[in-house]
Amino acid sequence: MEEIDPQKIRIIQRRILSWFDKHERDLPWRRTRDPYKILIAEVMLQQTQVDRVLPKYQEFLRAFPSVRALANAPVADVIRSWSGLGYNRRAVLLHRCSQTIVKTHGGTFSSSVSALEQLPGIGPYTARAIATFSFGEDVAVLDTNHRRIIHRLFLGLELPKALASDKKLLSLAEMLLPKGKGYSWNQALMDFGALMCTSRSPKCAICPVQQFCRAYPEIQAASPLKIVLLRRGKRGKEKFEDSDRFYRGRILDILRSEEHLPRAELLRHIRHIRPLGKIRFSRILKQLKKDGLIRMNKKADTIQLP
Ligand code: SF4
Secondary structure, eight states, X not given: OOOOOHHHHHHHHHHHHHHHHHHOOOOGGGSOOOHHHHXXXXXXXXXXXXXXXXXXXHHHHHHXXXXXXXXXXXXXXXXXXXXXXXXXXXXXXXXXXXXXXXXXXTTOOOSOHHHHHTSTTXXXXXXXXXXXXXXXXXXXXXXXXXXXXXXXXXXXXXXXXXXXXXXXXXXXXXXXXXXXXXXXXXXXXXXXXXXXXXXSSOOGGGOTTGGGOXXXXXXXXXXXXXXXXXXXXXXXXXOGGGSHHHHHHHHHHHHHTOSOEEHXXXXXXXXXXXXXXXXXXXXXXXXXXXXXXXXXXXXXXXXXXX
């Protein structure tokens, strides 16, 4: 990868930070440095849009105001509170993570990325996000916004295929991070990606770093096909209603309001929503059990939250 001019880096940093000064979004997880609250926000935001996370974040913190409260709660309550956020496995992993923090670390969070990565359910992104957003560490984070901006600035359009691995993008992100400003820089890129360099309609005409952007000339000269690809994003072809994820969500929705249900009745409820074969139903149940999201009582042939 070619050497990047340090002067160019400094101008990009200055312009994005000054854009951020004027356009920063007011988000509740930015009004705290409490690592527990940052953890909750980051896990929720991983696969769910900000608008959907906002009310759930406050609600979740009212139900589980501290890492100890979460660790001591029954996992079924945590799964119930996760309703509406999707990817429910995150609730189980968060619960396990809180128990490890309480049992093994006396309820306190480390500021070290490698120590945070040892916690259940905490991947490299979340570990780095806690280190920077809670402890102000100068570490680069690589969420979808950061990844897209860095790719476009230094490598060009990320479609139809990314031109670099995450490892390379992370090293570019480290190089771009202004020393001593890890917190605001990482937040700035989040907002820049959400409001300016968006995945489908980047506002290149008013972008403050347009002159340094490798993707800009490509976007200008893009064929109609490339623009269609950009607008369409990377959405999968499978309809959500046909996916296992859809059925997993519906099964949990039903179990959230029931103590326990006979297996056959649960299947009947699901079939009121959408057809589902017995073999696929059993496979989905097995997967939910493996993920710690349900308990199956073999003797009574009933299903319930764990
Ligand atoms: Fe993104 Fe366009 Fe700005 Fe490049 S010029 S960083 S693609 S908004």
